[in-house]
Amino acid sequence: MRKLILFAFxxxxxxxxxxxxxxxxxxxxxxxxxxxxxxxxxxxxxLFTFSDLDGDGGDxxxxxxxxxxxxxxxxxxxxxxxxxxxxxEDITEEIREENEEHQFFFRSNAGLDLSVEYNxxxxxxNPLGVETNFSTGxxxxxxxxVTLRHEPNKSASGVSxxxxxxxxxxxxxxxxxxxVIE
Amino acid sequence: xxxKFLIVFCVWVCYGSAQDCNLILEGYVLDSDTKVxxxxxxxxxxxxxxxxxxxxxxxxxxxxLCPREEYQLKVSHVGCETKLISVPLASDTxxxxxxxxxxxxxxxxxxxxxxxxxxxxxxxxxxxxxxSENSNDNISDLLETISGVSILRNGSGVxxxxxxxxxxxxxxxxxxxxxxxxxxxxxxxxxxxDAFVADxxxxxxxxxxxxxxxxxxxxxxxxxVDRIGNTDGIDGELNYIFESNGLGNTGNLKLxxxxxxxxxxxxxxxxxxxxxxAPDYFLTNTGKREGNLAFQAEKTIGEKWSxxxxxxxxxxxxxxxxxxxxxxxxxxxIAIGRAEPFFTNSEFSYQIDAPSQKVQHHLWKWESxxxxxxxxxxxxxxxxxxxxRKEFDVRRSGRSDIPAMSMDLTSHFGEGKYSGxxxxxxxxxxGVQLNFLDNTNNPETGIxxxxxxxxxxxxxxxxxxxxxxxxxxxEWGGRYDYKYMNVKAISRSVPREIQEYxxxxxxxxxSGGLQYDWFDKVRTNFNMGYMxxxxxxxxxxxxxxxxxxxxxEEGNPEMDQEKSFKITLxxxxxxxxxxxxxxLGYYQRINGFIxxxxxxxxxxxxxxxxxxxxxTQADADIAGVDFSLKFIPEKSWRVDxxxxxxxxxxxxxxxxxxxxxxxxxxxxxxxxxxxxxxSNSFLSISGDYIFRQTRIEKSQDFLLPPDGYxxxxxxxGTTIPFLDNGLTAELRFENALNRRYRDYLNRQRYFAxxxxxxxxxxxxxxx
Numbered sequence: 001m002r003k004l005i006l007f008a009f010x011x012x013x014x015x016x017x018x019x020x021x022x023x024x025x026x027x028x029x030x031x032x033x034x035x036x037x038x039x040x041x042x043x044x045x046x047l048f049t050f051s052d053l054d055g056d057g058g059d060x061x062x063x064x065x066x067x068x069x070x071x072x073x074x075x076x077x078x079x080x081x082x083x084x085x086x087x088x089e090d091i092t093e094e095i096r097e098e099n100e101e102h103q104f105f106f107r108s109n110a111g112l113d114l115s116v117e118y119n120x121x122x123x124x125x126n127p128l129g130v131e132t133n134f135s136t137g138x139x140x141x142x143x144x145x146v147t148l149r150h151e152p153n154k155s156a157s158g159v160s161x162x163x164x165x166x167x168x169x170x171x172x173x174x175x176x177x178x179x180v181i182e
Numbered sequence: 183x184x185x186k187f188l189i190v191f192c193v194w195v196c197y198g199s200a201q202d203c204n205l206i207l208e209g210y211v212l213d214s215d216t217k218v219x220x221x222x223x224x225x226x227x228x229x230x231x232x233x234x235x236x237x238x239x240x241x242x243x244x245x246x247l248c249p250r251e252e253y254q255l256k257v258s259h260v261g262c263e264t265k266l267i268s269v270p271l272a273s274d275t276x277x278x279x280x281x282x283x284x285x286x287x288x289x290x291x292x293x294x295x296x297x298x299x300x301x302x303x304x305x306x307x308x309x310x311x312x313x314s315e316n317s318n319d320n321i322s323d324l325l326e327t328i329s330g331v332s333i334l335r336n337g338s339g340v341x342x343x344x345x346x347x348x349x350x351x352x353x354x355x356x357x358x359x360x361x362x363x364x365x366x367x368x369x370x371x372x373x374x375x376d377a378f379v380a381d382x383x384x385x386x387x388x389x390x391x392x393x394x395x396x397x398x399x400x401x402x403x404x405x406x407v408d409r410i411g412n413t414d415g416i417d418g419e420l421n422y423i424f425e426s427n428g429l430g431n432t433g434n435l436k437l438x439x440x441x442x443x444x445x446x447x448x449x450x451x452x453x454x455x456x457x458x459x460a461p462d463y464f465l466t467n468t469g470k471r472e473g474n475l476a477f478q479a480e481k482t483i484g485e486k487w488s489x490x491x492x493x494x495x496x497x498x499x500x501x502x503x504x505x506x507x508x509x510x511x512x513x514x515x516i517a518i519g520r521a522e523p524f525f526t527n528s529e530f531s532y533q534i535d536a537p538s539q540k541v542q543h544h545l546w547k548w549e550s551x552x553x554x555x556x557x558x559x560x561x562x563x564x565x566x567x568x569x570x571r572k573e574f575d576v577r578r579s580g581r582s583d584i585p586a587m588s589m590d591l592t593s594h595f596g597e598g599k600y601s602g603x604x605x606x607x608x609x610x611x612x613g614v615q616l617n618f619l620d621n622t623n624n625p626e627t628g629i630x631x632x633x634x635x636x637x638x639x640x641x642x643x644x645x646x647x648x649x650x651x652x653x654x655x656x657e658w659g660g661r662y663d664y665k666y667m668n669v670k671a672i673s674r675s676v677p678r679e680i681q682e683y684x685x686x687x688x689x690x691x692x693s694g695g696l697q698y699d700w701f702d703k704v705r706t707n708f709n710m711g712y713m714x715x716x717x718x719x720x721x722x723x724x725x726x727x728x729x730x731x732x733x734x735e736e737g738n739p740e741m742d743q744e745k746s747f748k749i750t751l752x753x754x755x756x757x758x759x760x761x762x763x764x765x766l767g768y769y770q771r772i773n774g775f776i777x778x779x780x781x782x783x784x785x786x787x788x789x790x791x792x793x794x795x796x797x798t799q800a801d802a803d804i805a806g807v808d809f810s811l812k813f814i815p816e817k818s819w820r821v822d823x824x825x826x827x828x829x830x831x832x833x834x835x836x837x838x839x840x841x842x843x844x845x846x847x848x849x850x851x852x853x854x855x856x857x858x859x860x861s862n863s864f865l866s867i868s869g870d871y872i873f874r875q876t877r878i879e880k881s882q883d884f885l886l887p888p889d890g891y892x893x894x895x896x897x898x899g900t901t902i903p904f905l906d907n908g909l910t911a912e913l914r915f916e917n918a919l920n921r922r923y924r925d926y927l928n929r930q931r932y933f934a935x936x937x938x939x940x941x942x943x944x945x946x947x948x949x
Binding site: 017018019020022023024027028031050052054055056057059084094095098149150168169171175176 | 507508509510512513516524525576577578579581620622623625626627628629630631634635636637639666668669670671672674675676678680725726727734736785786787788789790792
C-alpha cells in the first residue's frame, strides 16, 4: 500500500497543476454594432444605432433612435460593424458578397405609420435590404423590427416583397427600435 | 437457480489414505468454450471457512483440509452464476472445473457483484449475441434493452444513456476499465465507443459501483471486451449490415490469434449512412460516418504476472438535422409549428454539411496483474485518452468549415488495486486511483468558448468488503475523492482578460448491501448508499448562447457538491424454469441537485432576446420501479416483458424534473426452430409502447411532450453452412408500421418526426 501511495505522489510531479493561459479567439464574425442611417431629400440625417460591444450576454446593449419627420421619404442604409476590432471591421461587406444568402426584413407594428421598400438587389435580382427607402405617414409611434436572415428561401411567397413569414433560414440579427414620427 | 456450468472433467488422484488434516485440494478453473483460464475465480468451502482465488493459469490450491466424505465447494466467477459442487476428499485431490459462461466481466475483482449476477442478469447486462445483432446501432442504443435504461437523443445519430432517470455527468462509463473521458456534459455528446468492440455491456449499481469513480451517483455503465480465446491459427469474423433507412452500410472485421509470444485481437469497423427518412420526408443532413480500430493484446509472463494492452481509435462524423439549426427564439417558434422542417431536401443524400460534429477518440491502456502469496492480487492499470471534438454551425463567409466549438481533452488514469480474502473469509478489494484531465479550447473557432480551459486532478481511494454467511451475503464499502481544478476562463467583458479560478472538492461515498436467497426461488437484494458528486466544468463555468435550445446558459462558480442518498430493493423470483420475474424499486434523494433553471429574465443580443438559464441547486427526489418478466413455456418459445416507471420532483418548486423518461413497456416474443442443431433459426416479434410524459408543465418547455406511441418490429435469422463454416443471416424490420411519432427524450422533437420504417439485413461469417 505504501508503495502505491508513493507512486501516486510521484506521478503528481509529472503534471503541473496549473493550466496554461488560453489564447483569446479572434472574434472576426461578431457583429457588435448596427447603424441605420436615414437621409431625407432635404433636412437632417437621422441615425438609429444598436451596439453591444461585449457580445452575447454580459452588459446590456445600447439602442438609440432619433425622431423621423412625418410624410417624408428617407433613403436608408444599413451598416454592420465588428467594433471589437481596431479599426472596426465592416461586416456589411460580407453580407454584400453573399447577397443571395442574406436578406434584411423590416417590420413595423400597427401603430407606426411607416412603409419600407427595398432599394437594392442581389445577383439574382431578389432584394437584399442593405439599401431601402423609408416613407413616413402621419405622426405616430411604435416599433420597427430589423431582421437579417441567413439562407432564407427568397422565392417563397411574399419574401421578395419583404414578408418574412415564409422566409425560413436562421436569424443572424433581430433588433427592435422604438420609433417616433413627428 | 439454473446450473450454468458443468464439471466436464474431474480427476481424482489418490495416494492412499491420510487421516490427519493436511490434505490439499487443488485444480484449475477454465472457460468451457475457449479453455481460457478464469483468473480470479473464487473457490470457497463454507463449512471450514477456507477458500482460494484462481491465479493467471486458473490454478487454485486449498491446503490443510481434513478427509471428509463430502466438501461443498462454491466456485464463482464474475459474469457467471455461483454454484455449489460437492467433492469427496480422501487424499490430495486435483480437479478441473469448466465454467460455461456467456461473456464475462474481465477486469473487475467484484467477487460477488450485488445485483449484478442475479437471476435477472439479462435485466442488467447486454450479452454478446444481442450486441452483434444490433451492432450497427450506437453503443447507447444497445443499453436500452436493459430495464431501467432509456436513451437521450439528438436525432438518431447522437444518443446517450439515462439510467434510473440520471444521465450525462451523473452516469459514468467505464471503457475497458478506464473511465471514458469525453465531453460528457453535453446532452448532444454521445459516448465515443464502437459498438462492435463491446462483448458485454452492463450497468452496475450498488456497492460495487464505488470502485468506479466519484461522479456516478450509484450507476456505472461498463463496456468490456472478452479475453482472447485459444485459437487454431488466425480466427476471425466478418460482419456486414445494410439498412434501408438512410441506405446505411456497416462493415466489420475481427481477427484474433493466440500463440506463445502474444495473444492478440484486431477489430476494425466502418459505417456510412445517409439521410434518414421520416414517414413523410427526408431528414436532411442526418447522415453519419464512422471508422474505428481497436487492438487488444494479452501476455502472461511466468505464472504470476498477466498483462493486457489495449488501444482503440474511434472516429466519427455526424450530421445534425439542417432544419434544427436555428438563430433565435422566433426561429424556434416558427420551426415548431412546421409540418415539414425547413431545408428539407426532396432527395436522399449521403452528404454531411453543417451543422455537424466530428469526434475522434483515442484510448490506450496497460493493465498488469501480479498474483501474490495467500491468494492476494495486485493489479495496476494505466489508461490514456485523447478526445477531440469539433462542432460545426451554419456560418457566414465560408466559415461553416471552421468549427464553432473545438475542444481537445487529454486524460491520464492510473489505478492500483489490491484484493484477496481475509482470514475470516471476508473478501476485500481496495485501491487508489488518479485521474488527470486537461481541456483546451482551440482558438480556431473565432468564437468565445462555451466552457473554459481547465485542468483537473483527482486522487481517490476505495475499499469494499464482502462476506457470505450461509444464504446471506453482505457487502459494504467506502470511497474518498479529492479533486483539484484549475480553470482559465476568458472574461465576457471587453477588453478580454484571462481569469483564473481554483477549486478543491472533497467527496466521500458509503454504501452497503445485503443479498438473501429464499428457498432457492427468491433472491432479495437491498442496497443503500450515500454519495457526493463535485460539480463539473459546465455546471460551474459554462457561459454563452446555446443555440440548440435558444437560451443563454450561465454556470455558477459558487456551486457546491450534490449529496445523494439512494435505496434500492430488488426481488428476483424464479418460480420455475418456465417463469421468472424481477421487481426493482428505488428511491433517491439528491440534495443540492444541479440543474438548469429558467430565469424570468431575458438577455438582449443582436439576435433578439434570449431566455436566461442558470445552473442552480435544489433538493430533488427520484423514485422508480423496473419490472421484468421472462416466460419460457417450452424450449422453443421465449417471452420477455419489461416495464419501467420513473418519477422525479424538484422539492423546492414542486415541478417535475425535465428529461425524465416516460413510462415504457417493451415486449418480445421469440420462437426458435428445432430443425437442426446448428441453424439457430428464429423468428421474433417485438412491441414497445412508450407512454406520453404527462408531468411536464407548459412553463417548463417550449413545447409540451409528444404523444405516446407504439412500435412494432420483426426479425428472422438463420445460419447456413458456407465454406466449412457458418454464415448467419438476419432480416429485421424496425418501426414496421412506418409510424409517424416523436419522442420526448429526443431534442429533435421540436423540429421533425422520428425515422420511419427500417429494414436491415445482417450477415455474419465466422472463420
